[in-house]
Amino acid sequence: MECITDALSFFRLSCGRWRSQRSQHHLLHRRAEAGISVVEVAMVEAGDERLHALALLHGKEPAEVIGGCHVRWSASMAWDREGENHENEAIFGLIPTDGGLGREGLQLRDRGYAETAPALGHFRLDAENSLWLTTSYEMMDSGERFWFAGPDTRLRTSTVQGLSNTASLCMETRIRDGVTAADAAAGPTASSLLGW
Numbered sequence: 001m002e003c004i005t006d007a008l009s010f011f012r013l014s015c016g017r018w019r020s021q022r023s024q025h026h027l028l029h030r031r032a033e034a035g036i037s038v039v040e041v042a043m044v045e046a047g048d049e050r051l052h053a054l055a056l057l058h059g060k061e062p063a064e065v066i067g068g069c070h071v072r073w074s075a076s077m078a079w080d081r082e083g084e085n086h087e088n089e090a091i092f093g094l095i096p097t098d099g100g101l102g103r104e105g106l107q108l109r110d111r112g113y114a115e116t117a118p119a120l121g122h123f124r125l126d127a128e129n130s131l132w133l134t135t136s137y138e139m140m141d142s143g144e145r146f147w148f149a150g151p152d153t154r155l156r157t158s159t160v161q162g163l164s165n166t167a168s169l170c171m172e173t174r175i176r177d178g179v180t181a182a183d184a185a186a187g188p189t190a191s192s193l194l195g196w
Contacts, residue, residue, distance in 0.1 A: 001151040004129040006102030007094055008067050013148065014041045017175040020075075020156075024168040037075030039172065044068045044091065051093045058108045058120050060095060066102060068093035094123060107133060112142075139163050 004010050022035040044051055046067045055062040072089040088111070096105040103125040112119030112135060121135030121142075130147040140162025148154050152174035160166045 001148065004125070004148075007096075007105075007123050007125055007131060008102055010125065010129070010131050010146070011041070011067075011069050012043060013151070014069070014146075014154065015043055016041060018154065018172040019175055020170045020172040022075075022168055022170045024166055027165040027167065035075055037073050038175070040072045042070045044070050044093070050091050054091055054093050054108050054110055055095075057110065057118055060106075060108065064095045065093040065108070066096060068108075107135075109135075112137060137162070 002009070002013055004013065018039045018041070020037045020039055022037065024033045024035060025031075026033065044067060046065060048068075050070070051065045051068055052062040054068075055065050068091065070089065070091050074087045090109055090111045092107055092109040094102070094105055094107060096102045098104040105123060107121045107123045109119045109121065111117065112121075117137075119135050119137065121133055124132045124134075126132065128147065130145055133144045133146075135142050140160055142158065142160045144156060144158040146154060146156050154172040154174075156168075156170040156172060158166075158168050158170075
């Protein structure tokens with residue numbers, strides 16, 4: 001697997017299509033919900049007009065944005081009602097605040113993780129090169145941690161605290177060429193999140 005030196009190199013390793021198996025725990029209801037999604041990640045290079053617009057949206061200088069990603073997802077959860085749709089996309093950009101190392105800084109998003117409004121959060125790579133994303137909203141806070149278990153396996157934990165209190169674990173496996181998004185989403189179902 002390629003070396004992770006900064007947040008942008010982490011995102012480059014994340015490019016492509018992923019099948020995500022999620023176990024989400026609703027703490028208030030003391031119940032867990034399973035879900036599956038297909039996530040597509042593409043790099044957006046510095047200077048892209050989408051990042052320029054994103055910086056202006058957040059009142060930041062466009063030249064400070066070192067790059068970012070375009071993420072598209074389609075998901076289904078066990079508690080979905082008929083016709084409920086979890087498809088969307090987001091653009092985000094990074095502004096380092098650690099003297100140019102690119103391991104810590106601001107994350108600009110055109111839509112939030114816990115809310116659909118534009119969001120300004122923080123990113124940080126820890127000593128094990130896990131990526132942490134944190135965002136404070138008006139009514140809640142969210143935190144995510146991503147790390148690679150191998151070049152084609154990524155793990156993600158997330159928490160939302162506030163009006164909605166949830167914790168989730170996702171195991172994400174890279175979808176290779178020749179597999180359609182529908183086949184990946186339908187994929188084999190496992191008796192547990194990790195297939196045991």
